[in-house]
Structures are given as structure tokens and as C-alpha cells.
Amino acid sequence: MDLGHLLAVVVGAIFVSNFVLMRYLGLCPFVGVSKDLDSAVGMGMAVIFVMTLASLATWFVYTYLLVPLGIVYLRTIAFILVIATLVQFVEMVMEKTAPALHRSLGIYLPLITTNCAVLGVAVVNVDEFMVTGIARNASFIYTVVHGFAAGVGFTLALVLMAAIRERIQLDAIPKSMRGIPITFVIAGLMAIAFLGFTGLRVG
């Protein structure tokens, strides 16, 4: 493990294989919560938080439960179980101990419970860092950093989209294209722009 490789993981998760624009995961909140900038930022923060925690939790479940028992084929079910429990648990703790934080983030947490981007980050973690012969300690750090960076990438895409949608709100868009349709067109154009990052070499 070296810092260069770690930087490559971060840049890769944010730009090169952005979860929304390159992997096409988490499109539901991407379209649904991108109407205004404030809620996009709130949602983004919640996703970063949950993705980091989910990476952490699923690493433990995979390394200390699924691998020793030889049932790695059940990882999807196990991960959903872990993530859903984790999000519910965090929401409860947050409501009790930090009501202010719960008011700003809490409303987005249930949306993320079974979000495919969060499950996706756990599965990608396994494919990239756990079955590729990386040492256990290193794979733990990669996993958590990747989870955090994937959340940042999601937030970046969401915030960009919200800003664009706020700007085009008063533009003369044909009636049939208003709302969701134009959002998908924009998402496609953004994905083409992000395709440019594919040529990026880091580390």
C-alpha cells in the first residue's frame, strides 16, 4: 500500500468511475433530490456518511464472517442486511443524541437504506480490494477510503445536477421535456463529460 495508489483510488471513485455518471448507480436520488441545491447538499452529506460506514461494516462482515464460512456467494443478501440495519441504527442514535443533525440529514437516511449506490460501493469494494490479493490491513484502509470517495463522487454529481436544474428552471424548455426528461438528457451529457476522465492516469 502506498499513498500514490490511495490517491488513485480516491480520484478513481470521484471522477473516473463516478458512481452516478459512470456506473449508473443511485439514479433515483440523483433525479429525485436534485431539484434544489440545499437538499442536494444535505443528501450528499448523508450519502458520504452512510457509504463510509457501510464500507467499514461490510468489510468486517465479509472478512470475518463470509470468507471463513465459505459463503461469499451470499454477499449481496448479507450486505443489504448489514446496510439496512446500520442505517436504521444510525438514524435512531442520531435522533436521540443529535436532533439538529437529524433534522438536516435524518430525512434523507431512510432514502439511502436500500439504495443501490450504497450496496454498489460494498460490492465494488469486495471486487477491487478483497479478492485481488491485497493484504488484509491495506484492504481495510482502501475500502474505507474508497467508500468515502465514492460518496464524495456521488455528492459532486448531485450538486452539479442540482445547480444545473436550478439554472434551467426558467428556460423555455418544450413542455413535454420539462422535469424528469430534461434531467436525463443533462445526466447523459454530464456522463459524456465525465467520460473524459477515463484517460486520467494517477499514481
Add this chain to the structure above:
Amino acid sequence: MQSVLARSVVSLTGLAAAFGAMLAYASRVFAVRRDPRVEKVLAALPGVNCGACGFPGCQGFAEAAVKGDVAEGAVCPPGGNETMVKVAEILGTEHAQLVPKVAVVHCAGGASTSVQRVTYEGIEDCRAALLVGGHPKACIFGCLGLGTCRSVCPFGAIAIDEEGRVRIDAKRCTGCGKCVEACPVGIIELAPRDMRVHVRCSSHDKGPAAKKVCSVACIACQLCVKKCPHGAIRMDDNLAVIDYTKCTNCGICAAVCPTKAIIDEVKVRPKALIGSRCEGKGRCKEVCPVKAITGEPGQRHEVSRGACIGCGLCLDVCPTRAITMVGALGPQKERS
């Protein structure tokens, strides 16, 4: 093979059971005390989150109502009395009845009746149009017809017709008042729902000036003020204004208005019919505002069905109670 099956079932079941137990425990330890009445009040509210009550959505209203922060006589505009009675039942308080309201646009000027000062070709929004170059119509009091009210209406009750006039669907309108707030020229008002005669003009211009820019403007001739049998119309700076607490929907003002600035929405009005008990005292003839009653003194009088506007004034003055109203009844208030 069997061992893999056993391992899978046991480990995942164990995992799920452990998580379940953890959540159950956490829900006790981290339980936040919530007033169960909030949920009940929330269920009774319409749930459209329009914010017309002044609270942030239905949840905010429910929380405030339970805390007792909702002022006496306050109302959920879309839900109306029914909802407030339900809420009052849950909270064990009294709720004073409120007159249900409907939005009324005080302007009937369309493309063919009103003079346009400039042609506006910008963002389809009244507020934007006013910012760009002032009012596009020559009458600065009138409706711009660009549909800001339509876009803020949460119930789709507002339409703009081909003339550029605002049409409010009273069936869909809940009287939430969002359009009243949004209209930049302030010509929308919440009127009692059973009121069907409205002044559809907001121009404070003097008669000739108003007439010059709009053929359906109130020209402040004061005919309606003089003819109104209930004293419900007053002049407010060259504009006739109906006092809805006195108005009886008789429609006389609409019938006498020379520019048709007052519009009578009662579709079918009843007609007066003079029966055989008539002794020809002629009181009805004197009081009839549209001169629909004819007859010699001492003889049975007759009502011209075409001219009668169904105001019912003759009903009150007939000494022999010979007059009845026939035909479909519009919403009429009881007379004393």
C-alpha cells in the same frame, strides 16, 4: 453441499436475529418521546404540505397544534372546517366554524377588451414581466394573464383562457390563498364560497380613463351603489367594491352595470310569478329594479319573464304574498 447449506442458513439467520435484537434494543435505549397526538393530527390533515396555514407543511402544523401554538380560529385552508373539527376532536378543544372561501380574480380584461401597452415576450411569469418593463397592459391595475397564479396553485384549479383571462375552477379551489400571495398586482381575493356576484375590475382610474383602456372596466358611475337594495356596494377610489357580509347575490348590480364589470355567476336565476291573490297595489312595480312588472292599479300584475332577474325584491314588499319564485334556485340567502 449440506454443510454449505447449513452454514448459509445458520449464519444469515443468526446475523439477522442479532441485528433484529440490536435494533429492538436500540429502539428502547434511543427512544425519543413523541406525542402520539401529532401522528393523529397529521393523519387528519390533507397532507398537501401547501404551507398556507403559515407552518412548514402539515407536520409543522400538527406539531404546533399539539403544543397549542395554533391561534384560536386559525384554519387549515385546504382542509377547511371539516379538518379543523377533526383536529379539535383529537385535541379536545373547540373549533369555531369558518366560512369556506374561494379565490376570485378582480379583473375580466382579456385580449379583445383591454388595450395592450406593449407586447411582452419574456419569461411566462407576471412578476418577471413587471420587473422588465412595467405592466404590459395599458391598465396598470389589471391581470397580466401570464399565469403566476396558475403555477403556484397546488390544486390545478387555475386556467388561463385564450383571451388571457384567469379562470378559477371553484370545485377544485380550496381557498388556500397561495395565488393571493403570488399575484404581483394583488387582484385575487378570497371571497365567501356562496357569493356569486363579483366586481371583476380593480381599476382605480377615473371613469373616462378606465373606459379608454378597457371596455369591461368599472367606470365609477355608481349605478350599482344606488340600485343595490342592501347597501352592500361602496365606492373605493373610483372602484365599486361589494361588501360580502351584506350581499345577497340578488344580481341587480350586475344587471345595471353599463360596462358589465360586475359579473353574475348564478347560472339560472328563478323568476318571479304573480299569483291570483294579487290585488294590484303596485308595490312590486315600484320596487322592481329592472321594470319587469307591468299592470294597472287594482288589476293583477304581470312579470315579464325575459326581464326578470330573479332578485326577489318584490317578494318582500307584496302585501298579499301573491308572488312566488319559480325555476331553478341559485344560492340565495334567506331574507329577514
